[in-house]
Amino acid sequence: MPRLDLSASSVSLTRAICDIPSVSDDETTLADAIFEAVSALPHLEVFRDGDTIVARTDLGRPQRVAIAGHIDTVPINANVPTRDIEIDGEPYLWGRGTVDMKAGVAVQLKLAAELAEPRVDLTWMWYDHEEVEADRNGLGRLSRDRPDLFAADFAILGEPSNGQVEGGCNGTMRAVVRTHGIRAHSARAWVGENAIHRAAPILMRLSEYRPREVTVDGLAYREGLNAVAIRGGIAGNVIPDLCEIEVNYRFAPSRSAEAAAAHLRDVFAGFEVEITDAAEGARPGLDAPLAQEFLAAVGAEPRPKYGWTDVARFSSLGVPAVNYGPGDPQLAHHDEERVPLAQIDAVERGLRAWLTAR
Template identity: 70%
Template structure:
């Protein structure tokens, strides 16, 4: 197929990238196209790790920023190829990946090619397997095997933020809360102990729980503790001897991962608690000069990121990081994914102004 034209309008480049299907695990074609396009740019030093492409400026600037975006999507559901539509006077690109997050990737590729002498040195990163497990995530793999590629003074992840700035992110914890009973024939239920019935206090505690609203570095994060699944039972005529309530805790970045675990264990004191997934959050980091300059250049009022994103990987390295990209995050993964063209151009203008000092 033809290569990517990095001189094209960012919305047309978004369409071209989206129309290359790249569901997680099938990123090779889009990674090949990205690599081919940026290797043709003389001011970039390009390296490839699997299906992750890294392109760097090496100008000897006193500061370096990392700007990253993932090239994979969730599965397609009759929403490719993309198409432009006009909705209430707003031109919109509709289709898989337009929001999460190939519009952001298109802007990054265009600016990587066009800005030969940015004010800071820039490490551009386009990585694979973001939409699947932690062990496959391309940015996490880079962190493990080539951490030098992530060293920076500030980082931007092109996740959809409707062209606003979302600082840091909440942490994420998943736990399985179990109860144990004794099996018996349901016709003689009094002989057994029903583990599902024993789970009622778990649900009572969740229903009564009042999540915190926490201010961190000037941004307000909302926490949550919710049942997201429940399982138990063996057969229609057997008293169950085990029940599991799957609980998800979203916690403000002021709380460490270890403190979040302790909190969940306190809430469910007396029950069997098993932590099955844990990811620390990321503080906004907007108090450092380079971050303040970014906010001033973009001209948007920062807000908190409630979900977890890969900014936490940079934060874990001591690199302050924000989310900034086109598209409504509420439409990510939706079958009617769509991004306003104006938002693509707004993010392009904001990043360009900051990187060039214009």
């Protein structure tokens, strides 16, 4: 089993954990290495739920902060092992997981090992299955199995944010919009009714749709509604009787999933709409006192998070949460995934300064 040296630098730890493949469904080797490393730390109480590891202090501090990061990645595409590269004179670590989000996990492991007397009690969470269906998410499973471990006054998710603070997140919803027709031989098309042709107004509504920009607690969230798949057709000589257009709706955290579903039904009035997946967004949570202290300590300008992240799980439990981690989110899942070494160091310094200030 690979072993992790938590006395190494955050950059070295990033390299080490990126070189342990952990594509979703294959996280056990990395989870074993994390569990062994943190179990050796006397100041932490350690729990394991599948391939999710939780380690926490119990110092009797009046406040507790949860800091979480997922350990799985999307599939590797000839981008492991990692390698050091330079772009315009700036050093980077290149490879799968460097951005999403093993650099953030490495910073967390480094600080978990070294901060035996933080200013607040800490709950560290490293979890599996974030990159797949929501019902398999390790953090979601843990919230069902051990909701007591989520007790906190503030939470930080180490998702890539270019070393800035991204508050909350948009909600996300998928739906299928259907049209129906009547099958017929294409040589006698007038006998049938073409379901694909009937879908043209759906595509027109999508092309004419103008998404909102919504300000929530001082941050401007951009919404989006897009077709992401279309299915229809039986054979080359058959008029199709069914067409399905799958749409993805990203909605501001001021809107509930119920309201988002109602909006989709309004947009596609007159058509069959089936909601197939939904995840609530999360408000920024930046008005919490700990959040204000955190922003001041790391010197970051808060921004909105357009994508959905697990901050929403904390928010649903009444814990304000933000995203804060190294790496450009636009390079997440990219074959040229790479993180500036300076950002890894900067995020470590920011978290360390805040967690040790008195």
